[in-house]
Amino acid sequence: MTETRTRFRRWSLIALSVAAGLAVAAAGAGVWAVQRAFPDTGGEITLPALEGEASVYRDARGIPQIYADTAADLFRAQGFVHAQDRFWQMHFNRLTTAGRLAEVFGEEQAETDVYLRTMGWRRVAEREYELLRPDTRAYLDSYAEGVNAYLDRRDGGERGLEFTVLAALAPDHEVEPWTAVDSLAWLKAMAWDLRGNMQHETERAALLASGIGRERIEELYPAYPERDHRPIVDGGSVADGRFRADAGEGGASAAAAGGEGGEGGEGGDATLPPQEAAGVLAGVGAGLDAIPPMLGPESAGLGSNSWVVSGEHTASGLPLLANDPHLGAQLPSVWHQTGLHCTDVTDQCPFDVTGFSFAGLPGIVIGHNADIAWGFTNLGPDVADLYLERIDDGAAMVDGEPEPMDTREETVKVAGGDDLVFTVRSTRHGPLLSDAEAALDLREIGAGPPVDADGEPADRAAEPTGGGYGVSLSWTALEPGTTADSIFGMNAADDFASFRDAARSFEVPAQNLVYADTEGDIGYQAPGTVPVRGTGDGRWPAPGWDSDYDWHGFVDFDALPVVRNPDRGYIVTANQAAVGSDYEHMLTGDWAYGYRSQRIETLLAGAVGDGDLTAADMADIQLDDENSGARAVVPHLLRADAEGTAAQAQELLADWDFQQGADSAAAAFYNATWSHLLDLTFDELGPDHSPDAGSRSWLVVDRLLDDPGSPWWDGDAADGRDAVLSAAMNRAADELGRRLGEDPAEWRWGELHTFTATHPSLGESGIGPVEWLFNGPTVETSGGDSTVNATGWEHTEGYAVTTVPSMRMTIDMADLDAARWIDLTGASGHAFHPDNGNQTPLWARGETLPMPFTRAAVEEHAEDVLTLRPE
Template identity: 55%
Template structure:
């Protein structure tokens, strides 16, 4: 054989060997990756041992991994629930307790230190520890056995065997060790819920920050219009407080404005009535640059805190209940869909809990918390929406080191130290200070940590006295040091920072057999304050507003209060019996969708920052239309939940069309506006050409682009972080301005000419047409709303890591979604940032009280928290298209639909 042929043969063998090695290596790496992913998948079939049980527990799961648990005792039931939550969602549970404990730096290192400082300053975990001491004995027992169930699972799983996230975490924090679950970990989660649903704190900070940025009081008031009681019906339309009890049939007392519109009065505390003084803002009243800088920096710092339920005005919910007189079965139908931030996995865990005891309940739970939060038992069903009362107040404090000024006197601040462990770094110790109003949250800002070391001083060098003027302005500061040392700090008063009994309420709701017991449970549901709707198998429907809502001495909670004046302190809380409630209303149905709870004559101040009622009014219209067409069915209610009609488009579209007709629009803008001809104002994500959905989707795409550009053009003078976000709050602001064509708001700050309303409407229409032509082509009929309005469900811990492979592991692919902000199908988006979805119906539930087996439910993603598990995102497409799953109830039905059965043995 020639040397050339020998060489060629050897090269061929080397190449084959190399291919074989690469193939083997690829196979090994693939198998290793599959093993790494799958080794955390839980066992859902067969038998497992769960120490502590008194008898076997049976768990049936359907194709979607939804467990129905059958136990002998309540203790066995919640021990099993803890085990199952840990099986499917332990990383989520562990991440949540690090959030609530201010311990994120233990997981992710120094990058989370400032967040931990804020969380430790507020002290969520400390309050949860205090709550443990006041809970009922049964509640403590259930929380303990739940923790025992979690820990039984942890005894057999650690690191990567617990969840794929731990394998990824180990790449940067190999020293992390999972610790045992404690009952207080479950209670602390309630603080995270309350934080995300805390009411108007964001608005209070924004108002103060805008004043600090130089806007006038009137300009800020323009951005917070009154609730439109004349257009959008509150939840409770009749009733008053009689002898300390709310009576739904009592005539409304005339002339009171306790729940009045913004800017109307400075309401008094308990007992109603109003005083004539206009509410002050403490920052505005000082005229001091230090105070202004304090609130501006605080706004930025708090905005960076993690949100476990979501963020922004999209956080809300829909619920309604229809009396049996209006339904095809003769029994009530109850519907609920809470609107929260999209997360992977979804916020809810579906399960049924059944035992030979008082618990026989199914519905939605939170991993980490025993029981069912929203659902039904064998007698009643209930749903929740955010009541959104004003339960937070910010106080501007004058401080001097460890002292705070109150009514002209210096009083000691409370202090404590907190030590924060930092992965890969040294421990950090902080000092937390608190006034009588609450923790000094401004201390948590790296930019403002020195505030309060020295108060404003007069020329003689002594502390400035409290001003005697109504404006409460201190003497001008002559301090030559940095204005951070001018002696101002901000304290947070928040109802959730006081121990409460919400955990007791959850178990009481789960077992309540009727309206009386339901209300008794609601009385303990203190934070977060929620609208509770009710229905039972006897045909009763009802509503209760629960929650711990403060009564203020002075002020209405809209503006930051002067902490140095005790007249602005809370005087107590609205008694539960005086909070609005309704039983079997004459209309035959009730709707709660974050609108005003009750009219302006209600004697107590609940809030002035409601949602503006676009969703609730549309639901009223849908129910009445279905009622007029015949008896209402579960299918009708499911269609209502997926309604995509934009309630503001009928107001804005004619105004834009008029502006275009008065100007000289481009041919593209004219063609785009033609999309609105005969538009039904529905906003489907997609649709074929020459179909109703296709035409509506094209019209919606152009409308929402116009809406976004209109807000950007009109409110260009606002700081970027405080731009209007396009929610129903923005609807009301713009609605008012449309009637004021010469308002200064229409004038753009960067031009020399003075623009009016029609100039801005015309410019927004042209800009929107140009944007869509660039992004989707120059044929308006081919534009689609869903190409802009997409949802990417991201893992809460690693989903925005910036590492492409990690995000690919845990996040879902983007999907086109219907709906929009302030629409019944509430897929919210922030117009200041783009069109991407930032709030969604996190689940949908419909309960048929005539046949509980006919009830329906769905959640955003899936029941499993394990990436690549078949139940990780198997509900997402069904959710996206408005479909639901059977919410099985009877044991025979559950067993017939079981795909897997697991027996937990003692």
């Protein structure tokens, strides 16, 4: 890998020059250039695609609620509205999922395109369409008709300011009609960002190659703390398709929760990658890191919270449901708040649902209808394995015998350059990602089509260079599935049985689903395609030459974790271990470590006894800022030596309540100390492999603090546990003194921990006018990594927020019109539109908006009404 191949945010000078010129022209004629893309939200529009009339009500924040007489017209209208608000987001996403960024943005994006073409996201989506139910295909096609009705009405910059940039950057690029496959390909992007522990696989292999011993690497990835942090279905099990609702006190098993052992093979050594394969593994890992995350900037803070509380504990007597998925921070948000309402709910038009959708995909992903509500968090099972392959004379060796590989040719068009033609080869496990790396390395030898040093074409030169090794990918999302069926099924479900039936089709990404209904039931279901492995547990790249490590089918849906109406009266999911000690299948060894879930458990357990919980109480829990990991560290910091400003700052910790409000001086000092503590403790890992600031590091450091003789405390800058703690405080005090002033009492966490909603394609250009044009305002935030209010940050890059509660929703099943919601940004994706970023200040303050559901409530909140009529 060379510095010429970089992450997506590093744009060509041409693109920046064009965008900068637009920014300067934002006055005068620039106002027209911006506003001509704004959507029509009132009056009447004729759409030839419609069969009957549809109405779009928008409230004061521009949130649409759509009504139509037929399901086809309902989704046509949703496609039109999504395109009105977010077509650049939709188009950029489909370019990415199809591996077509370089044809617009040039050579810098060839790496992303080659890897995505190698995996074949769009090819899988094309096959997926044929597997779906006829009604699902009809809904997807109707949605595409609505998007295309919008495209027929507008051209170029009328679709968004970004398209004005696009016209100058790639004048020959044509915006093609939307198709159902464009929508399905987005599901692959969602699955990619939530794929589980593949990053840990490559990280562990890279650390081993760097000379860090296996035992020390395992210390960095400890087993889930099953005794301290309760799993989701605590004591629940599944047998023969029947669920048990017991909620005992047992913890997650070693097999289910990543316990000791289970490394695969005799003694476990077979799973260790050979030293000569280190280079090819490192190259693939770096290449995968270059793929732009689709759900916003990626970090270890990705996760979510959701929980349900039964009516026995609530003031209304019916269940409460809360959900706040944690995703990357971007503008516009990944979500689009929408209501979809059949004028009369019938078998032919069964939808009356409000919630959060994805621009580019019909239906509601998270929300409620008249009978049920549901929320999502990432289950996080290990559904992607890297296989080291032994390649000999164009064949993959398996059990000592050569096995032919499947091949196909791909062409990446490159704006301003030659096409990149390369061959994708696939073993029994999946596509060879190392071929992507080889094709890119060959291209760097010189201009023109990819050739090797002898002038041989790339398709004859793409042999892996890692000592005869290649790296292939087995990933559940690379097989076509039926997740789209599930979305529409959940939208129309009316009880737990029909909801579970819809969840059977939700294959990737595997999720935790929480459920509540108006009959008083609460429940939990974990759907998804989860592999059953032979030898090995997926924690290290597996030897592809040994068929014992192949997958042997998938966990049956009726064997996945589920619970209904547990005795304790509530269910909490926050990416912790999913199952109790009697669960038979290995899901993953890399859960989130349960600090968020246990904090929610603690807050609920202290409140349910009164029996008067409200949706407002659920919202308060969503905003809890406690840094639970600091409880193990602060006592040691208070005993460590500190001088000068550090000693003054140390006193802030003596009576700190561990809450990380934006105004907290103690939180500012602690988090700065924590960041320096990680650097000093794990200095031998280097910045590329430094552990994250969240729950995994909380647990690792907690254990190291009780082991002052650990070699992790040895370092050049500070040697020994107490010296490291003192040095971390001194460095933190020096840093904050420079940044926030000399008086520790005046330090504020919010001044460090700021959030800027960033445009995913132009927002990190490094050019001030461009970023001003497309990014949202910078706001101070509370919370932190692995807190319930999960505003995550990357300690190697500063304290700025990278992952966020991308939305918040609270629902009381007794009064659906009283539900509350907030989006990270707002309905619009158009620069300078009043609804672009208009929810961010409210979000930062922890406020929410009304989430009307019934037509009377929708009409009461409506500020604009747009009537869509057939031709």
